[in-house]
Amino acid sequence: MKFIQMMDQPVAPGGLVEWSPSTVGGFAHWENDTRSTSHNHEVHLRAALEHRWRTGREGGRESWLGLAIEFDEPMSVPAIRAALTRWIDRHEVLRSHVVVKHAGLQRLTTPPGSVRLKMGRVGWYAESGPLLDQLAGSFDRATAPLQWPAYLFATVARERSFTLLFAGDHSLLDGYSLILAQHELTELYHAARERREPELPPVGSYVDFSAQERSSADSVDVDHPAVRAWADYLDANEHRMPRFDLADPVVPDGDDADGDTPDGEPGPPQSSVTLELLDDDHANRFTAVCVAAGGSLFAGIVAALAVAYRECGGGDVFRCITPRHTRTQGRWLGALGWFVSVTPVAVDSTGTGSFAALVQRATRALRTTRVAADVPLLRVTELLGYGGAPSFVVSFIDTRHAPDAAAADAGGARVLRSHNYSPDEVYIWVNRTPSGVRISARFPATGPMHAEVSAFLVRFSEIVRAVGDQSTFGPTVPWTGTTP
Incomplete structure (x- = not known):
């Protein structure tokens, strides 16, 4: 879909x-x-x-x-x-x-x-x-x-x-x-x-x-594992949320952080990209490499993002925020609502000799901070005295087992999102569907960040496809420096 x-x-x-x-x-x-x-x-x-x-x-x-x-x-x-x-x-x-x-x-x-x-x-x-x-x-x-x-x-x-x-x-x-x-x-x-x-x-x-989650979250303190996971992450990142940091974005004089002009009118809406990254066969080939390395498709996507981020000038450590669902009980599985928490992710690509090694690092990073989703971010920031909000988010969801997934993916339905005016947010959604892997993204429409995110998404796509093309459903893909 x-x-x-x-x-x-x-x-x-x-x-x-x-x-x-x-x-x-x-x-x-x-x-x-x-x-x-x-x-x-x-x-x-x-x-x-x-x-x-x-x-x-x-x-x-x-x-x-x-x-x-x-x-x-x-x-x-x-x-x-x-x-x-x-x-x-x-x-x-x-x-x-x-x-x-x-x-x-x-x-x-x-x-x-x-x-x-x-x-x-x-x-x-x-x-x-x-x-x-x-x-x-x-x-x-x-x-x-x-x-x-x-x-x-x-x-x-x-x-x-x-x-x-x-x-x-x-x-x-x-x-x-x-x-x-x-x-x-x-x-x-x-x-x-x-x-x-x-x-x-x-x-x-x-x-x-909502009432159940609120009661549970309000009872935790700074010693809760989720709060500690966030504190450790923020300490390692100069007490700030991750940003897409190839370069500082340029915001026109007089604009505020919400993208509004001085008269209260919104600035330009963000750019939007939606494309099919891999068909089903290539998605399976890419996933096979990730599984052989001990990871998952999501870990492989994060690993590929880390490679692209480094090659585009973002440095060896790739940091982002990723949503995690909170539908932990059967009665919530089909309910309409905002069942989402977020966790921080950091993957250091320093010294990795193969794509498989980076998949393993991404797998550990995703597992280590999974506990951070157990407490809503607003409650975490209250306890830590921190007022930041996510601006670089990578989401992953597998829709293949949803009812009527194949018909929806073939054009029977589509999920819509509104436009957004943020001058610095970068959101990337990766969806595994019956037909393959789709990606959708929104990012600033003007300034250096527009070109930087565009180039980053192109490089990420090239890396994922190259890994899938080299897949033999088993052996480690050799690392050759700038391409997996």
Whole structure:
């Protein structure tokens, strides 16, 4: 399945309808909910509130994730309404809202069956460009985390097919949620159309998880292994988060760290790249080298990144932050929510005589800091008195075992992400899919960092392909200096 910036792939023209959730009487009939907010959600809300105070602009700086599903059949309006309503009832996070108050955070929740969908006909589009502009603008406006709903549905209907789209603020969901949502929404729609019960397993509530995670995290102290792992990492990196540090990025005079210009308007959106790095055969060949070295595909990807980083002038030690899922119990596996923690990674390529040796170092690095994901980063920074945030992130996920993964990967669905305005963030997503390995990245659109990240991604791609080409499914790949 592609993970792609919203504007990077067109939606076929057709009749656009937006489906907006609402409840009778607004928040008047919602219940006060004593369950705590997750640390991820809290830091996200406070950042959005600070942005509003500083710029006078509503919104979460376009921090939404989304989904597009293609249906090769005419659209049934009653079935779409029933499917989306039942999905909202199925996932409590879509019926819950957190308000930031002077005394703290207050959660409000409304029960299943109370959310209705308003059908708003936008119009017929004969071209993909204006349609995509309309969709992206609507999603940007509808997903501000300080409001409810912070999500929106849309359909684009044609005579014999239609596209279902969804966007939600990151505080409500993560990428894995959307990979599973493709199967859920498809099954809910077909069940509604066929007037049968959907064949879906029960799921837990992210609201319950948030309270559980918060209680556990608030009970730890500086001696917790996760906190110590972060402290050791920060001590070794001059007490700062890793950056993409081939050179210091140039930020135009007057711009702030959030990418806003002095009048509060955003700077240029980041550049976006999405491509298929390896087909399935080459992905298997590359993985075989990594496994023979005692590692995994992810360890091999990190090793290749470390080589590319060194060759591009970043030095012998490659440092980044990597997300780790927190779906540690069966009831969370299919739940919609932000089940993500982060861990630091550092790989020293000094003195490595083979790619296999570097894979082994990457494997140890990933294992050593895995414990750091056991405590949310906000709680870690509270305990350590550190206020930094990740700016160089490498994510890896294997989607091959998700329901309907092959159909989605063949073009049946794609995960969407909003544009971003950061002047210095570098995010790289690596996805193992049924068809191979896909990568997606966002990075500054201007200044030296743009060219540096572009060259780094090209070199990384060359290294991964070269390792796969030399694979004999067993022997160590010889190290030749600048190429594996």
